[in-house]
Amino acid sequence: MALFSKRSLEGWLLIDHTAAPGMPLETARNTGAMPVSRGMKFECATLTCSHCQQVLILNPDRTRERGYCPKCDHYVCDACEGIRVQSGGDCKTFKQIMDEVETSVLKKSLII
Amino acid sequence: MAKRSVSVTTQTPTATADTTALADATYPFLVQGGSGTQRVNIMEVYLGGQAGASTPTIMVLARDTTVAATNSNGAGQNDAPLDASTAALAAPPLTGNTNTTKPQRSATQKLLNLSFNAFGGIVRWVAAPGEEISIIGNTQPLGEVSLSAFTGGTPGALGAHLIYEPF
Numbered sequence: 311m312a313l314f315s316k317r318s319l320e321g322w323l324l325i326d327h328t329a330a331p332g333m334p335l336e337t338a339r340n341t342g343a344m345p346v347s348r349g350m351k352f353e354c355a356t357l358t359c360s361h362c363q364q365v366l367i368l369n370p371d372r373t374r375e376r377g378y379c380p381k382c383d384h385y386v387c388d389a390c391e392g393i394r395v396q397s398g399g400d401c402k403t404f405k406q407i408m409d410e411v412e413t414s415v416l417k418k419s420l421i422i
Numbered sequence: 423m424a425k426r427s428v429s430v431t432t433q434t435p436t437a438t439a440d441t442t443a444l445a446d447a448t449y450p451f452l453v454q455g456g457s458g459t460q461r462v463n464i465m466e467v468y469l470g471g472q473a474g475a476s477t478p479t480i481m482v483l484a485r486d487t488t489v490a491a492t493n494s495n496g497a498g499q500n501d502a503p504l505d506a507s508t509a510a511l512a513a514p515p516l517t518g519n520t521n522t523t524k525p526q527r528s529a530t531q532k533l534l535n536l537s538f539n540a541f542g543g544i545v546r547w548v549a550a551p552g553e554e555i556s557i558i559g560n561t562q563p564l565g566e567v568s569l570s571a572f573t574g575g576t577p578g579a580l581g582a583h584l585i586y587e588p589f
Contacts, residue, residue, distance in 0.1 A: 321549045330543035331476040341480045341574035343537030358553040365534045365547065365555070408461065408558040415458040415559060 316385065320355040323367060327351065360384030361394070363404045424508040425465070428453065428517040429583035431498040432472055435571035437480070441487060443524035447496040449570035450481075450582040452525050454489060455560040456513035463554035464567065466585040467547045471540030477578025479540045481571055483555070485531035489566040490516070491523035504585070515588045516560075525568050533567065540578030554587075 325346045327333070338345035344367070346352040357366045360382050377391025378384075381401035386394060394400060428451050436448035444452075450469075455462055469481055495501060495518040533555050538545040549555065559565040569584060571577040 319550050319553050321547060321553060324544065324546045325538055326544040327539055327542075330471060330539040330541050332539055332543075333478050333537060337478045337480075337575055338537075341537065341572065342535055343478070343480055343575075344535075346538070356547065358549065358555065362531075363533060363555055364531075365549075404556065408556060408564070411558045411564060412459045412461075419458075 319384065320357060320368075321365065323354050323356050325352040357385045359387040359390055360403050361386050361390040361401070425504045425585055425587045426501060426508075427504055427583050427585050428501045429499070430581060432579055432581050433498060434579045435479070435481070435577045437571045437573045437575065437577055438527070439573050440529035441526050443488070443526055444568065444570055445524065446520045449519055449568060450580075451499060451517055451519050451584065452486065452490055452493070452566055452568035453557060453584065453586055454493065454516040454566040455557050456511065456515045456588065458559050458561070460513060460515065460559065461589040462515050462557040463587045463589070464557070464584060465549045465554045465587065467534065467536060467569065467582070469536055469538060469545045469580050469582045471538060471543040471578060471580050473540040473578025473580070475541055475578070477540045478575040479538060479571060479577045479580065480573070480575040481536040481538070481545070481569060482527065482532050483534040483536060483567060483569050484527045485533065485563050486525040486566040486568050487528045487562050488523065488526035489560065489562050490518075490521035490525040493518045493521040496520040511588060515557075515586065525566060527568060527570055528563055531563060536569075537575070540580050
């Protein structure tokens, strides 16, 4: 039996500036871009928030606890973690939201 | 279903603020569901810089709060199946960057920041299986995603592709 690892949920992001002048620090600071400088290659794992589908770049230096929803067994972004904690642990995954949208459209189409 | 790729060979995007109409051919492309219930998974986005001078380019993949209408592919843009034997879909997703009602990027539902320097830079994101970005239906805010340039940089020429799978 294969063991499930949350690392299997990780995507991959590459920003390659090995032949580029890089992202100026001031621009990166003002826009939220990754400050990958001249001649550098940045590779990292990404997570897709289970509740809103925002793609998160994992900061290996983060010491704070990462948002985690035990009900859907996925990591969630900080904003969704705040909502989850405030609501007492509610879990509504993006897949559930998609199912609801689909169901509501189908129900409307059945009304004659 | 079958995986497809929407690509643009070369384009210099125009930096556009959130909730502002994205003018024709000023952004690489959008992807919109082909029907009210269609699901689309986005599994890869690639941008390759083609600029001739340093151009920090702030590219964002985001959901749209106003979806495009009467959409078509612009110059240098293609949408093709990855598998040669893919059958035509009854309701294919819409891709393109030329439309009558212009799409508007959401201020709150940005999904990926793919910023890079388009003077020789490369940026690529690949989703893990099952963790793709999803589109459902063809209405806002979940029915359309666009790749466009955000304000703050000086966008340079780039080529791009996005691999997606409609269901």
